Amino acid sequence: MRAATVKALNLAVEGEGNEMFEVIRKIWKTGVVTHKLPLREASQRYRGKLDIQPHKCKNCGACVAACPAGAINVAQKGQGQELSIAYTKCIFCGLCASVCKVQAVQMTNDYHLATKNKNDLIQVVRMPQ
Amino acid sequence: MLEQMIQMAGWIVLQTAILLLLAPLVQGLIKKSKARLQSRIGPSILQPSYDIIKYLKKDAVISDKASWLTRVAPYIAFTAVITAGLLVPTFIVNAPLGVAGDIIMVIYLLGLARFFTALAALDAGSSFGGMGSSREMALGAIIEPAFLLALFTVCLLSGTTKLGQIVQVMSGKEWALIDPSYALAFLAMFIVVIAETGRIPVDNPDTHLELTMIHEGMLLEYSGRYLGLMLWAAEIKQLIMLNLFISAFLPWGMALDWSSIGAGAAIFIYGLKLALLGILLAVIETAYAKMRLYKVPKLLAASMALSVLAVIMRVVM
Amino acid sequence: MLKNKKLFLTRIKQQLGEKILSFTIRQPNETEIVVKKDQLAEVCRFLCQEKEGRLFTMVGSDEREFAGSFVLYYVFSFDETQQFITVKTMTPEEDSTFPSLAAEFPALNWYEREVKDLLGLRPQGHPDLRPLILHGDWPEEIHPLRKEFDVSQNAPRVKSRESFMQYEGDEVTEIPVGPIHAGIIEPGHFRFGAVGDTVLYLDARLFFTHRGLEKASEGMPLSKALFLAERICGVCALSHAVSFAQAVEAAAAVEIPLRAKYLRTLFLELERLYNHIGDVGNICAGFGFAVGVSQGTILREELLMLNERIAGHRYLRGIVDLGGVRFDIAHPDYADILSTLNKIEIGFTELVDILLSHDIAVDRMSKTGILTLKQANDLEVVGVAARASGRNIDIRRDQPYAAYDKVSFTVPVYTEGDVLARIRVRIDEVFQSISIIRQIFIQMPTGDVSVGLPPISPYARGMGWVESSKGETVHWLMTGPNETVERYRVRSATYSNWPAVALAVPGNIVPDFPLINKSFELCYACCDR
Ligand code: SF4
Numbered sequence A: 001m002r003a004a005t006v007k008a009l010n011l012a013v014e015g016e017g018n019e020m021f022e023v024i025r026k027i028w029k030t031g032v033v034t035h036k037l038p039l040r041e042a043s044q045r046y047r048g049k050l051d052i053q054p055h056k057c058k059n060c061g062a063c064v065a066a067c068p069a070g071a072i073n074v075a076q077k078g079q080g081q082e083l084s085i086a087y088t089k090c091i092f093c094g095l096c097a098s099v100c101k102v103q104a105v106q107m108t109n110d111y112h113l114a115t116k117n118k119n120d121l122i123q124v125v126r127m128p129q
Numbered sequence B: 001m002l003e004q005m006i007q008m009a010g011w012i013v014l015q016t017a018i019l020l021l022l023a024p025l026v027q028g029l030i031k032k033s034k035a036r037l038q039s040r041i042g043p044s045i046l047q048p049s050y051d052i053i054k055y056l057k058k059d060a061v062i063s064d065k066a067s068w069l070t071r072v073a074p075y076i077a078f079t080a081v082i083t084a085g086l087l088v089p090t091f092i093v094n095a096p097l098g099v100a101g102d103i104i105m106v107i108y109l110l111g112l113a114r115f116f117t118a119l120a121a122l123d124a125g126s127s128f129g130g131m132g133s134s135r136e137m138a139l140g141a142i143i144e145p146a147f148l149l150a151l152f153t154v155c156l157l158s159g160t161t162k163l164g165q166i167v168q169v170m171s172g173k174e175w176a177l178i179d180p181s182y183a184l185a186f187l188a189m190f191i192v193v194i195a196e197t198g199r200i201p202v203d204n205p206d207t208h209l210e211l212t213m214i215h216e217g218m219l220l221e222y223s224g225r226y227l228g229l230m231l232w233a234a235e236i237k238q239l240i241m242l243n244l245f246i247s248a249f250l251p252w253g254m255a256l257d258w259s260s261i262g263a264g265a266a267i268f269i270y271g272l273k274l275a276l277l278g279i280l281l282a283v284i285e286t287a288y289a290k291m292r293l294y295k296v297p298k299l300l301a302a303s304m305a306l307s308v309l310a311v312i313m314r315v316v317m
Numbered sequence C: 001m002l003k004n005k006k007l008f009l010t011r012i013k014q015q016l017g018e019k020i021l022s023f024t025i026r027q028p029n030e031t032e033i034v035v036k037k038d039q040l041a042e043v044c045r046f047l048c049q050e051k052e053g054r055l056f057t058m059v060g061s062d063e064r065e066f067a068g069s070f071v072l073y074y075v076f077s078f079d080e081t082q083q084f085i086t087v088k089t090m091t092p093e094e095d096s097t098f099p100s101l102a103a104e105f106p107a108l109n110w111y112e113r114e115v116k117d118l119l120g121l122r123p124q125g126h127p128d129l130r131p132l133i134l135h136g137d138w139p140e141e142i143h144p145l146r147k148e149f150d151v152s153q154n155a156p157r158v159k160s161r162e163s164f165m166q167y168e169g170d171e172v173t174e175i176p177v178g179p180i181h182a183g184i185i186e187p188g189h190f191r192f193g194a195v196g197d198t199v200l201y202l203d204a205r206l207f208f209t210h211r212g213l214e215k216a217s218e219g220m221p222l223s224k225a226l227f228l229a230e231r232i233c234g235v236c237a238l239s240h241a242v243s244f245a246q247a248v249e250a251a252a253a254v255e256i257p258l259r260a261k262y263l264r265t266l267f268l269e270l271e272r273l274y275n276h277i278g279d280v281g282n283i284c285a286g287f288g289f290a291v292g293v294s295q296g297t298i299l300r301e302e303l304l305m306l307n308e309r310i311a312g313h314r315y316l317r318g319i320v321d322l323g324g325v326r327f328d329i330a331h332p333d334y335a336d337i338l339s340t341l342n343k344i345e346i347g348f349t350e351l352v353d354i355l356l357s358h359d360i361a362v363d364r365m366s367k368t369g370i371l372t373l374k375q376a377n378d379l380e381v382v383g384v385a386a387r388a389s390g391r392n393i394d395i396r397r398d399q400p401y402a403a404y405d406k407v408s409f410t411v412p413v414y415t416e417g418d419v420l421a422r423i424r425v426r427i428d429e430v431f432q433s434i435s436i437i438r439q440i441f442i443q444m445p446t447g448d449v450s451v452g453l454p455p456i457s458p459y460a461r462g463m464g465w466v467e468s469s470k471g472e473t474v475h476w477l478m479t480g481p482n483e484t485v486e487r488y489r490v491r492s493a494t495y496s497n498w499p500a501v502a503l504a505v506p507g508n509i510v511p512d513f514p515l516i517n518k519s520f521e522l523c524y525a526c527c528d529r
């Protein structure tokens, strides 16, 4: 009778025991991987928001022509020119930065774009005469 | 007499409160442990409680094809489950309604809740509700006998079907409990607990795949406070299953009366047992995968076989 | 080899003899045969059955403006001699029909229905003419790929012409699922005809999010269309971009620098890695194996972060340029990639060991969702699903592009055709990819990473193909005046494989459908281009 019991118990537990142990060992080894906010800075090459330096710009229009999304615009505003970038359209391809000969537009690794107001996503820079 | 009645009423209120508040906590604990086992931080233990509060505050959208059944089913299921909960001891050897019913009663009250949930799922005529309830009823037809058999073994060991007395007999036995037939019944019951709480390998409580759902599939048509009630009832049912398991197999440390020291310690031990069981469920759920649907009956059949073996052993030895 | 090719082509020319109108060798690896409509079936049959060509893609194009008619191109690939043969046939506007071959070549079913929907040419004798790309509520007489269709035009909605398989018998229940699902999944509508929990028949309604990218690209400068191609799909962004770039380079007949080829290979393999590893984890969700899911996700995230560090984009966008790649990588990056890969290799091996020794998991996967070799061949299934059913094709080996002819790797083939075989193919390919990347770092020469493109003449054609993680992706391109796109046809791996799912599911139980579907890992976006 005893032997039968032991056998039945073995049957119920056996087979799964080994791999269960493996699984738990793996879990133990991994530990907790979630990161808590705030998140870290993006990597150096990450293509995020654009950095525009209006004083460098030669107003050649190369970036406007290159932009596949039509996100950059140069408009006449009163006396001067205004360069605007719509992050609502931008696909962060980085073409504008690579065509600008004088590096007036550069990509940064800043990815903080979330906002409650859509208008915040249009960045306007006034160019000096 | 009057004093007794007041005491009784107080006890009922206390136990109901325990069921209502503790059930989401146990769920939270299981979820948290599962998250940890999946290498995540996971939501707070209070999250299921917040969820229920949120659902109860919301309005419900109900299919215009649904009848009154959809509306009353959550209340019936909820009440049935709570009543069942009042029949099962928690930290003290007896349950408030212990005089009114026994183990069989508990099983049938849970069966009633299951029946109405399944019926309501069919009501709106969505195919997932239909699939969920047909699967639930098919499984229920096997889970219930397995459940009964496992408990009968315990009844046989203690010679009564009254839960309060079972606990007293069992905890009186001390180490004599370690007995082969008891161990078999223990395993059989554990399988039933997993099946009844809708956990892996029987059902997957986290699935978002309509086609694989069992219990979740039945709730798909519900929203707002009805959904809240249904989820709450499911959590309470889970707690009841754990309570049953504790009273039948881990009765040590339960308070015999209301003396303050004894009760305090008993509450602590009760909490500990629940937490350990919850974590155990989470570990099992993480380490296993969901079985193929048509293999689930085999698992439950294994549980029944264990029970039968236990009964035979009891009689022979 | 070269002689072989010549011989092969002359033989074909001789054997076809009178049946064809013209026979032109357009590019070293592409030959064009022009046939009359009524000879189409015979020529295709000859190429497929006697010469063992396989259907690569089929394109319908509106060339009335400059050629005076609609044109259909059937491209066949001959893997042994590394040749493509395009069968071209014309159909004038007055007689807007063409002979349907779908009954004989089931793989053509979707292509012909697509031509019917988008160009309004009727395939005659097609067994199933329900709408495919455009749904039933789109007016039957408006065909978006005809040049006169204006993209800004709003088509009126009409009463739906949708219909589904009808069932007879009381036992059969019809279970409609989707297009909106309980979880966050892309839209697809499935109808199961089931007896109890066993599926008898599956009808899938897809293309809910058809975006008309092919139409949108018409007239777009090639340099901008590259970004459009990159956005066809999220997880095969790079495969699509490389395919498009290769198509343009083929049209311009330029050879890109060797280093650029190696870099493309590197990034393509990185893309395959994160997809395959993520898929292995995701398949575990099909049977609720939480550890598999979480470990798979952790490894995938590790790779995505590597992508971001190396290329600036987690999903590898903005890397490819027409004529090469946009930037070079340096030694610190090599070290970063290699050390990350070593970590991934260890972690993935452990995950695989756990998964393949887990009884329930293996039980759930084996014998589930079997796709037979015959079915796979009939439907011209590609990629992982093909290799799991014993169809030994891998375009990286069969028609090498980028630097795949310079690295050595093996192509895993299993014959069971079930979920387990599909997951095994992925697992083997992960280790192959890691080995390919290691070889790249040993072999990669220094030098330029891009060349300028010469001016491309109008109406030049080019084809680009990539073995993405889901299978071969084919981009067929015809340029227009001033380096714009005239006609652009994307045939993703998913497009070839969707019909196979409907064959693999019947006979299984309904709750196994998500698992089977996941094991094919079909992407809706690739289809709904
Ligand atoms: S990053 Fe690309 S999309 Fe954005 S503004 Fe520059 S060119 Fe345009």
Ligand code: SF4
Pocket (backbone or CB within 6 Å): A056, A057, A058, A059, A060, A061, A062, A063, A064, A099, A100, A101, A102, A103, A104, A105
């Ligand atoms: S930002 Fe650069 S590319 Fe754009 S207009 Fe100014 S100088 Fe030209």
